[in-house]
Amino acid sequence: MNYAEAKAKMTAIGQEHILKYYDELSETQKENLLKQIEETDFSVLKRIGNGVSGERGVFSPLAAMQISEIESRKQELYDAGVAAIKAGKTAALLLAGGMGTRLGSDGPKGMYDIGITKPVYIFERIISNLLDIVKETDTWIRLFVMTSEKNNDATVKFFKENNYFGYKADRVVFFKQDMAPACDYDGKLYMETKDRISTSPNGNAGWYSSMIRAGLDKILTDEGIEWINIFAVDNVLQRICDPCFVGATILADVAVGSKVVRKAAPDEKVGVMCLEDSKPSIVEYYELSEEMMNAKDANGDPAYNYGVILNYLFRTSDLSKVTDDKMPMHIVKKKIPYIDENGNPVKPDEPNGYKFEQLVLDMIHQLSSCLPYEVIRDKEFAPIKNATGVDSVESARELLKKNNIEL
Ligand code: UTP
Secondary structure, three states: OOHHHHHHHHHHOOOHHHHOOHHHOOHHHHHHHHHHHHHOOHHHHHHOOOOOOOOOOOEEOOOOEOHHHHHHOHHHHHHHHHHHHHOOOEEEEEEOOOOOOOOOOOOOHHHOEOOOOOOOEHHHHHHHHHHHHHHHHOOOOEEEEEEEOOOHHHHHHHHHHOHHHHOOHHHEEEEEEOEEEOEOOOOOEOEEEOOEEOEEEOOOOHHHHHHHHOOOHHHHHHHOOOEEEEEEOOEOOOOOOOHHHHHHHHHHOOOEEEEEEEOOOOOOOOOEEEEEOOEEEEEOHHHOOHHHHHOEOOOOOEOOOEEEEEEEEEEHHHHHHOOHHHOOOEEEEEOOOEEOOOOOEEOOOOOOEEEEEOOHHHHHOOOOOEEEEEOOHHHHOOEOOEOOOOOEHHHHHHHHHHOOOOO
């Protein structure tokens, strides 16, 4: 894209201030800015005031496969899962593109050391969990790692320096997720530097479109991968590609399996699996009416009782049905570093604008069927969102100790 084209593109959307410093830039900087203007999807700006619709459909319960059923069908589920893993039909995808702002560490969240007597990195714990299955099935499961432009180099370097934490290097593929522009409350784009528009990762649902853009669907086809287990970087206890979960999802013949945990209390603040207008969905805790909170299933148990933990097994053949423009856009108020009108960098202490994100949980509603699969909370759910308190390094350490993991 040349300057005239960039100017026309930005003028058409009322953002020509992005080229304000163009004449001052070096040739390389000019090229970088033009490239960013060419590659960035500015259509997200039109979603301001029109992001997540407040209107929801009609909710109804969606029964989960509970521990008792999993136990009684264990061998059958396990065998089906192992067969799929051994046949190379199952891949894992680590979502590591987030900014981890709540944890407050500068580097990628996975590089955070949660050890006490020795270093134990979050990435190390995650890879160790996956290695259990690799050993159990004698199969090197294909592992995709989604990073972002902000943390890719540090992440790749860290994996290399640590010898991939024992994983087989040629079975790991890193790819960067797409970035979304960030703007002020009037929709004007911020500049991060004179040659760069402020951007942030486009949300964890970005994994699918970013993977396609990186050409990785070729690996899916070439290797016959039919299922992808998507999981968050910060849950250090979760099992990944565990045979019973894989087997249960395949045998249920659904588009996606979702690990869920039984709620600790009816009003616990977790998103709950359900149906919305007969399609799988997730109802947020603040959307649960009193009536829904007290509703019971045929066994007399709470009908909306299973919270999601961001660990899903997607059937790859159904993913083309998920289209970005049908998905809600979460427009979040955040602190966005920028340069002021004099070109000086500013790091705001308070939120000063919008970031745009699409979320994996909204992908579920685009699909026709889902199996909520119960896992035991204390064995599989130790998220690290904060440094202290709820869902923190401290709480995760306690749970790891309970599971006899040395720290
Ligand atoms: P969170 O929603 O906890 O966000 O991500 P975060 O960015 O890690 O942390 P905060 O909110 O800034 O404190 C849940 C999972 O989704 C990934 C994260 O890396 C984490 O594994 N994620 C999130 C992405 O991969 N990309 C994104 O754009 C956002």
